[in-house]
Amino acid sequence: MRTEQKWMKLSLLSLAMVVILTACGGAKSGTGTEASTTSGDNVKITLLNSKSEINSQLEQAAKDFQTENPDISLEIIPVGSGQSPFEKASALYASGNPTTMMMLDTGDVEKFKDRVLDLTSEKWMKDAVENSTTATTFDGKNYAFPFSIEGYGFIYNQQVLDQAVGGTFDPNSVQTTDQLEDLFKKITAIGKSPLIVSPMDWSLGAHYLGLAYGGQSPDRAKVDQFITDLKAGKVDLASNAVFNGLMDTFDLMKSYNIDKASPLSGTYERGPEVLGKGEVGIWFQGNWAWPQIHSFDTANGKYGFLPVPVSNNAEDFGNTQISAAVSKRILIDKEKSTPAQQEAAKKFLDWMVYQDKGQDFLVNQASVIPAFSNITLEPADPLGKSIGEYIKAGKIEESMSTLPADHWSKLGASMQKYLADVIDRHGLAQEIQAYWTNVK
Amino acid sequence: MLTEKGLWTRLRTRLIFTGPTLLAFATVMIIPFLYGIYLTFTDWDGIAVTQNLVGWDNYIGVFKDTVFWKSFGMTLEYVFITVVLTNAVAFLLAYAVTRGMKAQGWFRAGFFLPNLVGGIVLGFIWQFIFNQVLVFAGQKMNLPLFGASWLADPDKAFWALVVVTVWQYAGYMMVIYIAGLMNVPKDVMEAASIDGASNRRMLARIVLPLMVPSFIVCIFLSLQRGFMVYDLNVSLTSGGPFKSTEMVSMHVYEQAFLARDYGLGQAEAFVLFILVATITLLQVYFSKKLEVEA
Numbered sequence: 001m002r003t004e005q006k007w008m009k010l011s012l013l014s015l016a017m018v019v020i021l022t023a024c025g026g027a028k029s030g031t032g033t034e035a036s037t038t039s040g041d042n043v044k045i046t047l048l049n050s051k052s053e054i055n056s057q058l059e060q061a062a063k064d065f066q067t068e069n070p071d072i073s074l075e076i077i078p079v080g081s082g083q084s085p086f087e088k089a090s091a092l093y094a095s096g097n098p099t100t101m102m103m104l105d106t107g108d109v110e111k112f113k114d115r116v117l118d119l120t121s122e123k124w125m126k127d128a129v130e131n132s133t134t135a136t137t138f139d140g141k142n143y144a145f146p147f148s149i150e151g152y153g154f155i156y157n158q159q160v161l162d163q164a165v166g167g168t169f170d171p172n173s174v175q176t177t178d179q180l181e182d183l184f185k186k187i188t189a190i191g192k193s194p195l196i197v198s199p200m201d202w203s204l205g206a207h208y209l210g211l212a213y214g215g216q217s218p219d220r221a222k223v224d225q226f227i228t229d230l231k232a233g234k235v236d237l238a239s240n241a242v243f244n245g246l247m248d249t250f251d252l253m254k255s256y257n258i259d260k261a262s263p264l265s266g267t268y269e270r271g272p273e274v275l276g277k278g279e280v281g282i283w284f285q286g287n288w289a290w291p292q293i294h295s296f297d298t299a300n301g302k303y304g305f306l307p308v309p310v311s312n313n314a315e316d317f318g319n320t321q322i323s324a325a326v327s328k329r330i331l332i333d334k335e336k337s338t339p340a341q342q343e344a345a346k347k348f349l350d351w352m353v354y355q356d357k358g359q360d361f362l363v364n365q366a367s368v369i370p371a372f373s374n375i376t377l378e379p380a381d382p383l384g385k386s387i388g389e390y391i392k393a394g395k396i397e398e399s400m401s402t403l404p405a406d407h408w409s410k411l412g413a414s415m416q417k418y419l420a421d422v423i424d425r426h427g428l429a430q431e432i433q434a435y436w437t438n439v440k
Numbered sequence: 441m442l443t444e445k446g447l448w449t450r451l452r453t454r455l456i457f458t459g460p461t462l463l464a465f466a467t468v469m470i471i472p473f474l475y476g477i478y479l480t481f482t483d484w485d486g487i488a489v490t491q492n493l494v495g496w497d498n499y500i501g502v503f504k505d506t507v508f509w510k511s512f513g514m515t516l517e518y519v520f521i522t523v524v525l526t527n528a529v530a531f532l533l534a535y536a537v538t539r540g541m542k543a544q545g546w547f548r549a550g551f552f553l554p555n556l557v558g559g560i561v562l563g564f565i566w567q568f569i570f571n572q573v574l575v576f577a578g579q580k581m582n583l584p585l586f587g588a589s590w591l592a593d594p595d596k597a598f599w600a601l602v603v604v605t606v607w608q609y610a611g612y613m614m615v616i617y618i619a620g621l622m623n624v625p626k627d628v629m630e631a632a633s634i635d636g637a638s639n640r641r642m643l644a645r646i647v648l649p650l651m652v653p654s655f656i657v658c659i660f661l662s663l664q665r666g667f668m669v670y671d672l673n674v675s676l677t678s679g680g681p682f683k684s685t686e687m688v689s690m691h692v693y694e695q696a697f698l699a700r701d702y703g704l705g706q707a708e709a710f711v712l713f714i715l716v717a718t719i720t721l722l723q724v725y726f727s728k729k730l731e732v733e734a
Contacts, residue, residue, distance in 0.1 A: 087697040090487040111700070114489040201680070264681045265571060265589035406699040413682035420592075420681065440701065 043344045045337075046075045048092070048102035050085035051148070051328060053291055054366040061361040065351055072344045086111070086405060098333045101345045106401035109136040109144045109329055116143050116331040117342060124353045124372060132326045132371040135402060144329035145349050146371035148362075151305065151324030151387040151399070152207050152286030154195070155293070158302035160281040164190050174306050175314035177249050184256040187281040193258035195282035198271045199419055201412025207323070208250070208284065208308075209411055209432070210400040212243045215310055215318035220398055230436040237429035242318065245310035247418075247425055253284070254419060263419045272296055275303075282306070287383035290367045294381070304386040307395075318397060322390050325399035326371050404439045411435055480707040485700045498707035507683075508691055508708055512715075515688040518601065519666035525606045526662045527655070530613030535643075537614070538621045548618065551611035559608075563675025566604045567591065570676075594684035597677045601685060604672060609665060613658040620654030621647070649732045656727045660720055667716045688712055 049058050055078050062074040077099055079088045086108045092098045093115065104112065118141045119125070125133070128146055136144035161169035164186040174180050184194035216226045229235045237243045258280050259266045269292070275283040276296025283289075293303065310318040332345045352358035353372050362368045363377040369384050379385050390396055414431040417423045423431070480498050482491040502508060533551050537544040554562065570590045578586025590596040624647055632642050670689040673679065679686035679694075686694075692712060696705025 084698060086487075086700070090697065093487060111485060111487045115487070199681075201682075262588035262592050265575075265592035267571070404699075406694065409694065409698055410683075413680070416680065416682040422682065440699075 043072045043338075043340045044075070045072060045101065045341050045344045045348070046077055046099040047330075047348075048077050048079060048085065048089060048099040050079040050088075050103045050105070051288065051366075052078055052080070053288055054368070057361065057365040060365065061352075061358070064357050064361065065348055068351070068355070068357065069344075069347065072347065074344075074348060084405070093335075096336065098336050100337045100341050101330050101332050101348070103147060103328050103330050104144075106135050106144075106326060106329055107403060107405065109331065110138060112331055113138055113141075113143050115333065115335050117334045118143060119145060119332065119346075122346065123350060127353065127372045127374040129371050129373050135326070136329055144331050146326040147328040147330050147368070148326065149324055149369040149371050149387070149391075150286050150288055150327040151322050151369075151390065151396075153284070153308055153322035154282045154306040155275065155285055155289070155303055155383065156282050156306055157275055157278055157280070157299050158304065159299035160187065160190075160192055160278050164192075164281060171304055171306055175309060175319045176312045177245070177252065177309045178312050180249065180306075180309055181252055183281075184252065188256070192278070193274075193280045194256040195253060195284070196259060196266065196271055196274050196280045197253050197257045197263065197284060197419065198268055199259075199264045199266050199416055200268055201416060202408045203268075203285065203412075204415035204419065205410070205412025206400070206403065206408035207286070208246075209415055210403065211308055211310070211318065211323060211397070212237075212240075212246050213400050213403075214323060214397050215242045215246065218317050218397070223398065223400075227436075230433070231439065233433065233437045235433065235436075237432055238426055242310055243429070244425075245316075245318075246308070247428070249309055250418070264416060284308070287367065287369065287381070287387055290381040290383045293383075301382055303382045305383065305390065321395045321397040322387065323397045323399045324387055324391065325401050327399070327401060407435070407439075476706055477710060479703060480710055482703045484702045486697060486702040487700075494703065498703045499711070501704045502707050502711050505695075505704070505708070507686075508688065508695075511686050511691045512688045512712070514598075514685075515667060515669075518598070518605075518669070518687065519663060521602050522605045522609075522666045523659060523662045525602065526609045526613055527658055529606055529610040530658065531617050533610060533614040534617030534621055538618055548614070551614055553611065554608045555612045557608075559671030560675045562604065562608060563672045566600070567676055570600050591677055592681055594681055597681060597685045601669075601672065601676060601687075604676060605666070605669065608672075609662060613662060616654050616658050616661075617651070620651040624650050649730075652727065652730045652732065656724060656731075659727070660724055663720050663723060664716065667712075667719075 047058070047062075049055055051058075055076065058076045062076055065074055066072065079085045085102070085104050089098070089102045089104060089108075089112070092102075098115075102112075120137075120140070120142045122145075124145070125142065129149075132146040132149075133142045133144070136142055136146075156169070156171070158169060161183070164183065165173075174183055187194040213226060213230075214223060216223050226235065254260070254263070257263060258274060259270075271283045271285060272289055272292035273296050274280045276293045276298060278298050287305075290303075294301070305322050307318065307320055307322050310316060314320070330349065332342055332349075334342065337345070352362055353370075353374065359370070359375050359377055362370050363375065363384075364380050367379065367381040367384055369379060369387055379388060411432055414423070414428055414435075417431075418425070418428045479491070481493055481495060483494045483497075484491040537547045537551070541547075557565075574586040575589050577583070578588075590600045628646060628650075629642060632646055637645070668689055669687050670693065673685065673687045673690045677685045679690055689712075692705050692708045694705075695708055696702045699705075
């Protein structure tokens with residue numbers, strides 16, 4: 001009897017131990033935010049950063065924010081470059097470990113709306129620029145903080161182009177496909193390569209091909225209708241003027257590409273290097289690339305944007321516009337974050353909009369074009385400045401920020417095939433149409 | 441051996457010894473697996489708070505997803521090539537480093553080393569080699585084979601994956617083969633050599649038959665690793681150029697997390713599980729029959 005009791009105790013003990021061990025395993029790990037954070041009145045919050053190019057600037061901002069708010073510690077958690085922020089954020093939710101704040105793309109917000117805070121009554125709402133929160137407002141509630149406006153087009157190196165045209169290059173002189181080709185020829189004439197086409201699927205799929213949708217009409221409702229028609233299979237891309245014009249320009253880019261011999265072997269890192277060093281005159285990319293271009297800069301910081309022409313008529317929509325929109329949004333988790341953490345997160349958002357240090361971080365350090373009208377700091381980087389000028393002149397084409405989640409990957413692959421001459425334009429149009437009719 | 445009388449005492453004794461392990465096994469293996477199967481019947485997108493049951497829709501979706509079957513076919517090809525090459529290379533390495541040559545311990549460690557590097561890191565290192573080092577060397581030395589990056593060409597990118605896989609796993613399998621070679625009884629070999637058998641004959645008639653258990657293990661491991669390849673796929677080619685090297689695991693992952701169709705992705709994962717389990721079990725079953733006693 002005695003021995004049996006002993007066994008009983010032992011078994012209970014070992015069971016208890018297993019339970020405790022498994023409980024420990026689940027409670028806290030890595031990016032955990034749900035663990036008790038009140039020790040020493042220090043609130044620990046985390047931010048999932050999906051703009052990997054400003055990670056070090058964000059970490060510095062976190063430190064500055066902490067100096068001003070000693071009771072809050074902010075940790076930046078990066079999303080690997082090439083990984084989608086949605087993927088990372090949903091994986092964190094699935095493991096019960098969401099970050100307090102997450103920076104997502106505009107199209108992701110709707111999926112998360114049941115799990116994040118309603119930010120409609122925040123102070124910065126009244127200072128947000130027009131249309132910056134419409135895409136994240138559902139049933140009259142806005143769920144996201146518009147973090148940055150981004151734009152893209154042809155980035156040019158002023159020094160190379162000055163040399164090519166033999167004087168000061170005027171960006172207004174390129175408004176048609178033919179004028180673009182003239183410019184390419186002039187750059188070739190001075191012994192340089194006209195441009196580099198970076199073959200990343202996100203750049204070709206989400207950005208370049210996105211112009212084919214956004215360029216359909218200045219009226220956003222017509223663009224939405226175009227997408228609806230694509231899904232219904234009612235669009236014949238092969239005969240669509242905007243698509244064809246855009247692909248004509250792409251053909252031109254293909255034949256003047258510095259990497260023409262092996263168009264798919266380029267990497268993102270190669271773009272800023274050859275542009276900054278002045279080996280090419282033009283790179284199709286957006287203002288987010290400034291920090292990398294800056295590190296290779298040989299043109300004394302003189303860069304700007306050219307629109308991507310879609311026809312030979314300068315009056316056509318798209319020939320003088322560049323694509324820009326609010327691209328990144330910050331959401332605040334309401335499921336696992338404590339009220340104290342939520343308050344701290346809101347404080348950080350306010351800090352970026354209203355505090356000098358925060359504004360300085362946004363505009364000067366991270367080269368972000370802020371979506372708030374109260375921020376009067378002029379962007380110091382030439383690309384942000386160039387986009388600001390296009391915005392002021394009203395020459396903006398809405399970016400397609402709400403495309404289906406796998407659009408960039410699937411149609412980016414189709415664009416890569418076209419770039420490498422695996423398919424022709426007819427094949428490309430078919431792949432695009434097939435994608436849209438099957439997408440959920 | 442259970443000597444206790446009565447159902448309760450027996451059950452209790454069993455629980456004492458197997459209970460903790462069972463609990464752990466159930467919580468981290470069985471329950472997630474069953475929950476995963478449940479998810480295949482829903483239309484969950486990976487983040488929504490609610491899930492709707494959709495019956496067999498996702499399984500029908502798996503059979504309609506031509507890209508899934510295409511990448512499965514390519515994965516089969518990749519598995520076949522890597523299993524053959526990995527094991528051939530591993531066996532030759534093992535044979536070489538058990539011949540009693542100088543510094544063979546160093547060679548063993550050297551060949552095993554690639555296994556200590558994680559797949560992601562390894563992929564990035566080789567990406568650099570394929571994109572920069574080989575291209576540079578190819579252009580300087582006028583080797584057309586390396587003139588352009590292998591990763592920019594669909595066929596060559598596939599072979600790049602094969603090369604790195606073989607390089608990585610051959611050392612691991614080599615260790616298992618070394619153990620097998622060591623276990624071949626010396627007296628049998630000695631008797632054979634006294635009888636005048638040549639080295640090659642001894643290899644074919646004695647060593648290889650006695651090493652069948654090692655082959656079973658190694659082929660099983662390389663089969664399974666080949667089918668499940670993901671980290672290398674992501675870091676070396678990321679499925680490119682234009683999705684031509686997207687192995688089946690990566691496709692499943694993208695279906696679940698990128699296309700935001702978790703139910704379909706999970707169903708594809710489950711179908712993949714059944715296919716791979718069948719193939720590996722068949723392999724083990726049939727090769728068991730080849731085993732001989734010394």
